[in-house]
Amino acid sequence: MRRRTNKSKGIFPCQLTELEKKLHEDYFLDSPDLTTKQIDFDNKSCVILYLNHMVRKQYLYNQLIKPIQFSTTASYEQFKRIVPVAGDEALNTLDAIGEELIGGAACVYIEGEDYALTFPVPKLEKRNPERAEAESLIFGPKISFTESLDTNLNIVHWRMDTKTLKVEKFIIGNTVPTEVRLIYLEELANEDNVIEMRRRLEELSVDDIIESSTLTQYIEDNSYTIFPQFLVTELPDRFCYSLKEGKLGLLVDKSPTGIIAPINFLSFFESTEDLYTRWSMGSFIRVMRIVAMFISVVLTPLYVAALTFHYEIIPTALLVSLGHSRSRVPFPPLIEAFVLEILIELVREAGARLPTKVGQTMGIVGGIVIGQAVVQAGFTSNILIIIVALSALASYTAPSYLMGSAIRIIRFPIILLAGMWGFIGIIFSLSFIVIHLIKQRSLNRPYFAPIYPFQPRDVDNSLIRLPFLSSNKRAYSGSPKKITRFKKPNKNKPKDIDE
Amino acid sequence: MKTPLQIPIDKKIKAVYLLLIIHTMQVGVGIAGLPRFIFAEAKQDSWISLLLAGIIIHIVVAIIIFVLRTYPNTDLLGVLSYCFGNIFGKILGMIFTFYFFLVFLSILLNYVEFVQVFIFPRMPSWFISLLLISLVFYAVYSGLRVAVGTCIVFYFATFWIALLLIEPITMIEFDHYFPIFHASPTEILEGARITTYSLLGFELLWLIYPFIQDQRKIGRYAQGAVAITILYGLYVVIVSIGYFSADQLEEKIWPLLTMFKILSLPMFERFDILAVALWMMVILPNLIMFAWMISYSCKRVCGFKQKHSLVAFLLVALIISSIVQKRENVNAFTTFIGEIGFGFGILFPLLILPFAIFHRWKGKKQS
Structure with a gap:
């Protein structure tokens, strides 16, 4: 998940103790949590390294250490075959391995080889999705986002079961890299918006984005105004509804709120409850x-x-x-x-x-x-x-x-x-x-659309709400690719009173 | 100067907005005193004068659009230099800019007058102008789009004030309208002339033309705007004539604002005070558009940066407004603006028309 820094040179091949020592002293600064497990085979030996608090231990013992212990020969091909953990990576620099270990991986190295193998076995502390607190609804879905990006993506995908949902990955932050996902419906979201948002995210070079509400303050149009220019919401249904209107969504790891952009002034006075x-x-x-x-x-x-x-x-x-x-x-x-x-x-x-x-x-x-x-x-x-x-x-x-x-x-x-x-x-x-x-x-x-630029056709999407069958257009001011939501059903000719 | 203007697409505005911009430009300070001006000349036949003036303005707007369409995508300054050559064109352009400045000043001074008469008699003039000028600066500094947006939004924020005349309408004396056709034709014509300069503001077309996105539709919307203004003027004039007696109407300086005085809502006993404060939103679009016109034509004529000329002339306006104090001076100044406005607004397009016709005729002959 991290931004790769390819500064350090390869250290392989080397002795097991040498790798252990270098990781311990150079990368982890004598951390007491780096754990090693050496396993000896007939001709050579291998070592498994991991950070004690970042891995799921039970899982690590059963799925990684145990199969390797009972392996007959020491070769990466053999290990890959017998270890059931997916997502292994071959790495050959100290920094890359260190970053993986911080991310909750275990590193396997066979003496004398050119690279080391890492297996992700992370332990993530997270809470389950709960009722929304800050934007609670009386009527409608109660679930809210949590701090875990995995959970949030899971909720969004579950709510929006469509193949045009596009997810792009960005990693922002030089000291503390944080994962950011740009989410939109490809058939609806305006190209210009997507390009602009991508540009802003790519050009953002800060040491650390703390949370999604701080990210909005980094990428918004005018930092000096009191009015928020992106909508920050903890409700997945609001988030998904906006995506379906052709807007862009951002989810930030470690943050329980999603960002919606672009937005206009009146949207801040809308709630999804109005729809329900x-x-x-x-x-x-x-x-x-x-x-x-x-x-x-x-x-x-x-x-x-x-x-x-x-x-x-x-x-x-x-x-x-x-x-x-x-x-x-x-x-x-x-x-x-x-x-x-x-x-x-x-x-x-x-x-x-x-x-x-x-x-x-x-x-x-x-x-x-x-x-x-x-x-x-x-x-x-x-x-x-x-x-x-x-x-x-x-x-x-x-x-x-x-x-x-x-x-x-x-x-x-x-x-x-x-x-x-x-x-x-x-x-x-x-x-x-x-x-x-x-x-x-x-x-x-x-920002002040649909009042200026004046869009009288947007009245049913901003100021008031009309019955769904008669308001089949998305908001013009959101400039989605497709304006029409669905075809209006054919109306029968109105009958006379007692016909 | 003769080269067609290239306006980037994101700086352009839709033609529909002309409907409201020109209307708000025409209805400003003028409408408050309009019934008195016309009544002084045409008495109870004022509405005939107003209709006549409406026809004249419609024709003038049509001429302006005809002239602008003759030359390739250009504005007033371009037209002037086509007709009179570069140097004379520039001099005339400067005179026009100065005229816009005078109009700006007269609107400003008149509003200051409103506030001092109705709300705060002792609030210094420079301070009220400072409030207005700071808003004008803020809007114009962000470009034409924001300026136009302000006009549109402020129109929606204030158009309902006119509906509050309901109460005066119930008190109309129908005797006041009769006898019809009492005024002599010269009186009616004189009334029409005075009306036209109360309803100036369509000069904006000269400068905003290249900024319009769908130029084919300009005619329809500009004429629509004039029609709305005339209807609005008729409404105000007819209600005033019916509500006030002849003597009263002659001495009320701003009949429209006075009519708000009798209005009382359950929570709001005297509406005129709020109306005068709200009138700020009615005249701000005028000031903003004129400020834009001045700074933009300064740029076209002298090549100054729009920012610099904006700051400079706003400062000058502020200084002048703090010097001019007496009611009589403001009144004389306004009348003077009306006189020259008639020349710049109505006569100038007629003057330039033969040049445009000649240009078209020459073009046809060549092809």
């Missing part, structure tokens, strides 16, 4: 999420702007109760809103960091107790509590955690501007965000 529920419910919830995003961004700033500058827009009846509840508050609305917004962020962050049980307690303490006390102490008004809580709640409706966080954070500068310049400040910041979004690209594709 009936179309009317799905559409309603999708529109609601977008409205919620808007509310979350605008509500607190509106409050601040109205109370600081534009009293006249508040209806008289409301103004009375507002005035009553604000009469005890000694701060300007801007400070008041900031205090409460930061309080909510604190509760959220503390809840996320603490262990589950303590976290729940903290949520109650933070949310209810402090909230009540803050109002009674005259720090904020009741109405602001409602508004801030509502906008915090609304920001959590975004199915993507990254997008939800982005929305929560862009609220702060807008509140600040609203507090300084009222409505002008709000409209200014909204305009700025819109221009900023239009500017962004995801894998060189416009």
Whole structure:
């Protein structure tokens, strides 16, 4: 699995002890875990080397050491014939052998030969696929990706039983190489996207990609924007659905999330659950999420702007109760809103960091107790509590955690501007965000599609969802090779009422 | 200058967008004061003036497209140098650029005026212009595609404001429209002339033409845009005439914005304040497209980098907007822009038409 470094020269043929010593001292830096097992035959002897903690020992003893021990002659041909482990490799440099051993292989060397033979017998610690936690669905498949690439590939292949599924392998990372797989459906994915993604992955030369979410930050189009440009998901069904839309997927070893690219802004407010529920419910919830995003961004700033500058827009009846509840508050609305917004962020962050049980307690303490006390102490008004809580709640409706966080954070500068310049400040910041979004690209594709470039035909794939039989087109903005999903069934002529 | 422009395909935009861009360009600051301007001349027959102006603009747009199609893939500067030679073409190009700059300035100053009258009387002018100019810079700096995108998205973000006139519509007095045909033909013509310069903005065609992907369809979409604008103008003018009495309409500086005043929603007692703030989104496309036109024609005429000329003229605009303070000055300036705009927008295409016809005729003769 590793990137081969062919720097060191061949050391073979050599003595058994010499190989052992060189591996031990030069490559493994006196590691206590390098284990050797010498087996003597009539005319010559051979040695088996492995790293103690990287191999499945039972398997190694039964399938590798035992057959060799009972072998009659010492030759690689004979060993290959009697050892049932597949995937043997002939290697002749120290580095290559060392890398294989780290990867969980056992190395067999017969004295005086030109090369050594390695057999993979790795032990990988991994957990079983479990229920999705961060993007849990009420309705629909519950399985989520795990940290093991093998398992994830297995899930994807199992979900997408089609021969056009193409998988390409990349190895990224100079110090700690990590395997990355580019997955797409060859009959659907746009060539340009594939070439661009391949180029970005090949040109990436870093010491270590830690995880898939860090990989996205290495290969995304604009690192300076707050908005995520690739979708990171832990749901295999979301991943596979996007592949079926003609998008590209990336799976990274040691990471429990897959990456989807290219993506557009509105996709962050879609969930596969919209597909599983009936179309009317799905559409309603999708529109609601977008409205919620808007509310979350605008509500607190509106409050601040109205109370600081534009009293006249508040209806008289409301103004009375507002005035009553604000009469005890000694701060300007801007400070008041900031205090409460930061309080909510604190509760959220503390809840996320603490262990589950303590976290729940903290949520109650933070949310209810402090909230009540803050109002009674005259720090904020009741109405602001409602508004801030509502906008915090609304920001959590975004199915993507990254997008939800982005929305929560862009609220702060807008509140600040609203507090300084009222409505002008709000409209200014909204305009700025819109221009900023239009500017962004995801894998060189416009990020704000289908709003700009305007694609009215994409409405049933972005803003709402229509019954499957009548929306048989993939999203135009995803530019797949084939737009039509399937042929529409022939409609019978509509009959008259009592025909 | 005469060489056909080669625009890379990924910088081009679809012709459909013209429908909204030209419409948003025409409807800007002008529409807010439009009913008063026309009413001052044509009284209750304003709508006739408006229709007349609509016909004139349709013809002018057709002429512009005819002229542009005569010469191989070029823009205003190319056309000018074909007709008047390189040196005169460049001088005229510079004059045009300066005219665009003046229009940019008038939009900017007018919006500053809006804000100061309706929302923040004491907010300094330079600060409001700074806000606008920073947004304009951000959009234009990323190229025409982003500029056009901003127009489209902001159109969708604001077109619903016009629907809020529902409440004034219910209060229309039908007496205000009668008697029809009361105004004399000269008054109606004068009204039409004033209308045309409130609805300028189609000059954009001169420069954006080579950037359009499917050039065959330009005519249809540009004319569509003009038609939408005229309908929109008719809507606003008719509602204003019906809603305001004659005396009121003459003294209301921005009848459209005043009409928003009576609107009250359950959670929103005074809508006009939000409307004026939202109007920023209505005029931003204008400013952005004009800024693009200025920086691009600077590049074509003088060979400056678009980046540099953009920064330079935005700075100049900022400085000027901080100097011009008085309402009367802004008003006089706007009227002046209208006068010269009539020349640049309406008369210039008519002037250039014979050259284009001659060019075509010569071309035919040669072949």
